[in-house]
Amino acid sequence: MFGLGPATKVFVATGATDMRKGFEGLHGLVRDELDRDPLSGHVFLFANKMRTRLKILFWDGSGLWVCAKRLEKGRFHWPEASAGASVTMRQEQLTMLLNGIDLTRSRTRRGWLSKPFVA
Template identity: 40%
Template sequence: MRFGEKPVYLCCGCTDMRKSINGLMTLVQQSFSLDPFADALFVFCNRNRDRIKILEWDGDGFWLYFKRLERGHFHWPSSDGEATMALNSEELSCLIDSARLAKKLSRSEVSERKIS
């Protein structure tokens, strides 16, 4: 998934995925002191790191993207230091694709090596 060249603000740690657009907007405003109407992407992940939501204002309404992994998890930063982390869109794509890459890398090695 490609998002263009918008700044990306990642919510470190976990977020309650029951929050919809209004709840995530409030989180962006109050917890991060950012404007949810900015030309940016705001990214949230659940406790199990198998679901993400991305909030985006497009000028006349909000988009809420949602991805649920069937296997694996996203490599997500903890909230030990900062509440948010700034990324670019390329780094966001790598983060989203990290679960797919981990799945590819964890394939079991072939034990039989016969040529028929």
């Protein structure tokens, strides 16, 4: 599996994506439509129109990962923006989205600072 460092950003493609796309297709979407470098080490997230399937594209330094998830019930609560745009989210938000939590209903507590864990 892959690990995400503190400098890793998560970019969400807000429009619908054809889930038949593989490595080259998603690589092209990141490069051409999101205007990002697919080999940057950041995470790129795509979903179909119904928001029941998603794919993640990630470069780990030696190759591209494409991970997919299909929901049997329900839908992912996807961020809204104009088609062809991307939204940046934190890694905690990615975890919440993948676990079915509606990000529009969650909020950060007042006075809470997001700092890395230090032992």
